Amino acid sequence: MSSGSRLRVAICGAGIAGLTCALALSRHPDIEIDIFESAGKLAEVGAGIGLFPRPWQIIRELGLEQDLLKTTESRLLEGPVPSFRYRKSDQREGLEFYRLITQGALIFLHRADYQQTLLRHLPPTCRTHCSKRLRSYIQRPSGGGTELFFEDGTSHVCDVLIGADGLKSAVRKTMLNEKADKAKAQGKWKESAELLGSVDPVWSGCNAYRTLIPAERLKARAPMHSVLTEPMQYLGKNGYVIAYPISRGKMINFVAFDMRHDLENTRFNGPWVCASDKSKFASRFSGWEPEVQTLLDCVENPLQWAIHTIPPMRSFVSGRVAVMGDAAHAMTPHEGSGAGQAIEDAYLLATVLGHHRANRNNVHRALAIYDDIRRPAAYHVMEHSRKNGQYFTLHVDGVDFNNSGKPKEQWDNLQRLGRTFEKNWEWGEFVGFFPRCVTGSFWRGLVN
Ligand SMILES: Cc1cc2nc3c(=O)[nH]c(=O)nc-3n(C[C@H](O)[C@H](O)[C@H](O)COP(=O)(O)OP(=O)(O)OC[C@H]3O[C@@H](n4cnc5c(N)ncnc54)[C@H](O)[C@@H]3O)c2cc1C
Structure with missing residues (x-):
């Protein structure tokens, strides 16, 4: 010493x-x-x-x-700041249903x-x-x-x-x-x-597919795509996509999550982090709204992360x-x-x-x-x-977020969901x- x-x-x-x-x-x-x-x-x-x-x-x-x-x-902002926009996206036409408001800005x-x-x-x-x-x-x-x-x-x-x-x-x-x-x-x-x-560590039942998309590549396909300027989450049954701009807007951080709730706390067979291929997960999101499809079109060389936690x-x-x-x-x-x-x-x-x-x-x-x-x-x-992993994958006991033919009920359920995950961040x-x-x-x- x-x-x-x-x-x-x-x-x-x-x-x-x-x-x-x-x-x-x-x-x-x-x-x-x-x-x-x-x-x-x-x-x-x-x-x-x-x-x-x-x-x-x-x-x-x-x-x-x-x-x-x-x-x-x-940007550093104080007070209530609009953050992620949430859409129900596991359908041909997405439905925007919530906007997260944080106390102070979330910095990416x-x-x-x-x-x-x-x-x-x-x-x-x-x-x-x-x-x-x-x-x-x-x-x-x-x-x-x-x-x-x-x-x-x-x-x-x-x-x-x-x-x-x-x-x-x-x-x-x-x-x-x-x-x-x-x-x-x-x-x-x-x-x-x-x-x-x-x-x-134990497997959470979730696989994440992560990549960075050059903003220019996305802009060439969809000049008005929401994630070029704002953080977005596209939710659906047992999966979701999160995307937001980083590095002064030059890159888009993209993560697609594929969730198996029934396999939480089990052992994952295979490498925990490895190079992957779009074909391994894109079909999981087929039938989702166009904004998601455009993002998927832009994905190259994703890494697959089997998400583990420590008991x-x-x-x-x-x-x-x-x-x-x-x-x-x-x-x-x-x-x-x-x-x-x-x-x-x-x-x-x-x-x-x-x-x-x-x-x-x-x-x-x-x-x-x-x-x-x-x-x-x-x-x-x-x-x-x-x-949040359950809420973002519309996995809530007794709630059907599709509510086919009952748009008012669906809207109310989605609003309740939004308020629930917003509350979940209050800490x-x-x-x-x-x-x-x-x-x-x-x-x-x-x-x-
Ligand atoms: C898909 C995904 C998205 C995420 N998004 C967010 C987010 O938006 N916000 C957020 O806050 N967090 C996020 N996280 C979590 C965040 O990335 C991690 O919690 C954080 O990076 C952990 O940092 P760490 O330094 O503890 O561990 P690590 O980053 O794993 O660093 C451990 C270091 O230890 C070294 N090391 C390992 N073993 C040894 C050894 N035996 N001897 C010497 N050195 C060793 C490693 O090489 C490494 O450099 C995300 C994680 C994932 C998977």
Whole structure:
């Protein structure tokens, strides 16, 4: 440990979660930060993401706002802001039935723009190590630190390990195996089995087909297409399409979802992410309205994502180790909030670790504060996202959204549906949450 350093923090994974956490922590010069990433270089990958006002508040606080706004045509607006337009589209002529209003603007970004901006802001004091795939770790008894073991045979010692290593997290796996072994040794067989149940992700029953469509390609086919200027969702039975402009309108982020509700929480047979072909899913949307067909005509080289989630855990923390982002609570994308939740985790982790009283001896208590606040919040969003997946695919018990021959009934049902998913997003409006929660009584654990 270099002189003057209060804590040595190792972050495993340089995705949105890990890099945001590193940047937030770098504001505390007495904390040493090492980031370990399995990839050979910090690649700019991924498609579009939407960020709600809550994580945006953190982006502003971290000084990223102005640079990020240069990469998007989304504008910062306060108060009620019109957002997605919703259409019932699994019919020859679509029916527009709802417009989502958010409190504050939803900002659409290219994931690569966000990552690049983070990297530009990261000070050189944050050491980044690529081609370092974590295999496991051991927490030494008090004072001995935590030793990380990498696939290339090297190791590293730190005071705090943050697992930001995504869906298949090696940190989560090691943490849960360690806890399960302890429970087993105490004869707590049920608890041990429950802990092991969260090691492997489960399939949500949903496949997403994602691509970026050059706006010029869409414009050539349909100069007035709605998604050239506005975020749209096209809903139907057991599937939906979401599309919106990103990168200053040059690209259209396109995702088509194919949902098998009956297969939720099962194992997916096949690769979880792979190159796909339009023919694999376009027929799923045959008979849908013309705006959807035009988008499908423009799709080239889609990636198929079998959407997986992490079964709930009793804790995101074990001693001096914590998991965050998708490693902790990978959720379905139907609330557009996985990255936003990772950003909230990052900010809170950096806040508790950055507290001047947090040190090598009490850091487990700082992490417990993170767990107390973030776990219920993230699970709340995760459940709302799951429900949105049902609403967007018109999967509501006892409701027939086709109502053939009864247009008034159909309209009323669709209006009710719109109000329901709008309400489902209300949690995102509490933008004052952070300053409040990290001042009051939460600090008692560190102060005492
Ligand atoms: C179709 C779709 C649409 C989405 N839309 C939105 C949206 O609109 N808004 C939103 O907020 N979220 C959205 N999300 C969710 C969002 O993309 C994720 O929640 C977010 O990217 C998670 O970030 P992360 O850093 O936790 O994980 P990841 O991005 O998976 O990063 C993990 C990093 O860890 C590295 N790594 C993995 N294993 C190891 C190891 N053993 N050792 C070292 N490094 C390792 C990986 O290489 C990677 O760099 C969407 C997701 C999907 C699938």
